[in-house]
């Protein structure tokens with residue numbers, strides 16, 4: 001995708017997400033939780049499926065009647081469960097496609113993140129066959145259509161010695177053999193692969209969000225129940241091999257390939273599915289990008305406290321036995337293959353405090369591209385150069401609103417890979433030591449951090465509920481936090497103006513602005 005198309009799609013997506021934020025709040029925005037919602041809908045599918053299975057007759061001659069009995073004689077429970085099973089499956093496809101599209105548009109599959117993308121593709125080959133085999137089991141006219149078309153499609157592959165389609169030529173040729181195979185695939189085979197596939201998909205995501213927030217979960221369940229009661233799932237008349245089914249109602253979420261097959265050919269469809277999947281799987285390398293340098297550990301400054309390990313959203317840090325003989329039992333180790341260069345670990349390290357009286361500030365873990373030392377020097381130097389009645393430092397994230405719109409006398413901007421990269425002690429430092437009147441932090445919208453957890457950790461660090469925390473003595477009136485996506489730059493500018501007015505009303509800071517030598521160099525704490 002060209003840069004311009006990507007930015008346009010990102011903006012369009014951000015606007016859609018804004019609408020959902022307005023309706024549901026950031027915390028319960030279903031778009032933000034599309035991956036977790038997909039898993040949740042599968043849980044509903046599983047529970048309702050178990051109930052349906054209790055009453056289901058696993059034979060080609062009893063299946064249709066057993067589903068009909070369940071739907072009509074027991075509409076208040078069995079019928080609802082059947083409908084829930086169907087609608088939750090459809091909902092899972094919707095959230096799955098939203099999840100896929102969103103990760104794509106936001107570019108969250110590049111570099112070290114290729115793994116989740118790549119392992120997501122086989123999941124598509126499990127989810128859709130799961131739905132298709134489910135429709136097959138009802139053995140109504142829709143199932144008949146699917147069975148015949150599928151067997152024709154499979155006959156194009158060198159899988160079976162006897163053509164599968166022969167089974168559906170005449171009622172006499174029909175056997176339970178296939179039906180049992182489909183039942184096995186639907187009830188056991190594919191679900192087991194799917195569970196394993198989802199586990200594998202999330203292997204490199206640290207603390208993945210696999211459950212939606214409770215309000216969203218209950219709301220979604222309520223909506224599905226309502227739909228099940230208002231529009232119960234029905235069968236489409238018993239299968240009859242002596243007739244070609246006409247005018248079928250199709251579940252487009254799962255069965256769209258069949259009309260496409262009718263319009264084209266088996267060869268075309270297989271080429272499309274195989275080629276499309278291959279292309280999708282290769283997306284992380286199209287075109288190949290140069291990876292940002294990974295975080296680096298400096299053992300002399302690492303005491304093995306484990307904060308970087310706890311905060312890394314991608315499991316790139318491990319704690320391992322000490323190799324340098326120091327008294328601390330553990331040390332941090334970064335796996336560069338897993339590192340996304342978000343810098344959140346550097347923001348977590350207790351040794352990254354700018355108050356340290358060392359000429360070269362080296363922290364236990366740091367980013368080669370923008371070390372905490374360079375950040376401290378750059379901030380201090382820019383503040384020293386800044387003119388204007390008030391001096392404000394804006395720390396922003398490369399994936400949030402563009403900071404260039406904030407340029408004005410007295411305002412110093414510093415873009416970080418993620419706002420979680422900023423050690424909270426920097427706020428204290430620039431206010432008390434570097435002569436700033438205020439600090440504004442900005443990053444991706446809450447619930448939607450480009451690096452998954454950066455803004456959430458910042459909220460907790462500022463609130464004092466996660467280490468390293470911002471000292472309670474820091475004057476909170478001089479700190480403003482604005483969560484803003486690239487489309488929110490107008491809101492960010494307005495927030496800065498409001499902040500400047502607020503700062504102008506405050507009494508001057510007790511500490512005078514330090515002279516340049518003291519700013520650029522070290523100050524004892």
Ligand code: HEM
Nearest residue numbers: 035036038039100103108109113116117120121123208209
């Ligand atoms: C059954 C289908 C799927 C389920 C249940 C699922 C679920 C999830 C969940 C729960 C997460 C973690 C979200 C978080 O905590 O940040 C995730 C991440 C992700 N998924 Fe999926 N997913 C599915 C299919 C796919 C597919 C088809 C793709 C793309 C081809 C995909 C691409 C990704 C990517 C790129 C991430 C992000 C990893 C990161 O932030 O680095 N997923 N998925």
Ligand code: SF4
Nearest residue numbers: 302303306308349364
């Ligand atoms: S946060 Fe810093 S000191 Fe603690 S384990 Fe990580 S690198 Fe070492």
Ligand code: SF4
Nearest residue numbers: 312339340342343345
């Ligand atoms: S920069 Fe740090 S927090 Fe981010 S992925 Fe790499 S090791 Fe993990």
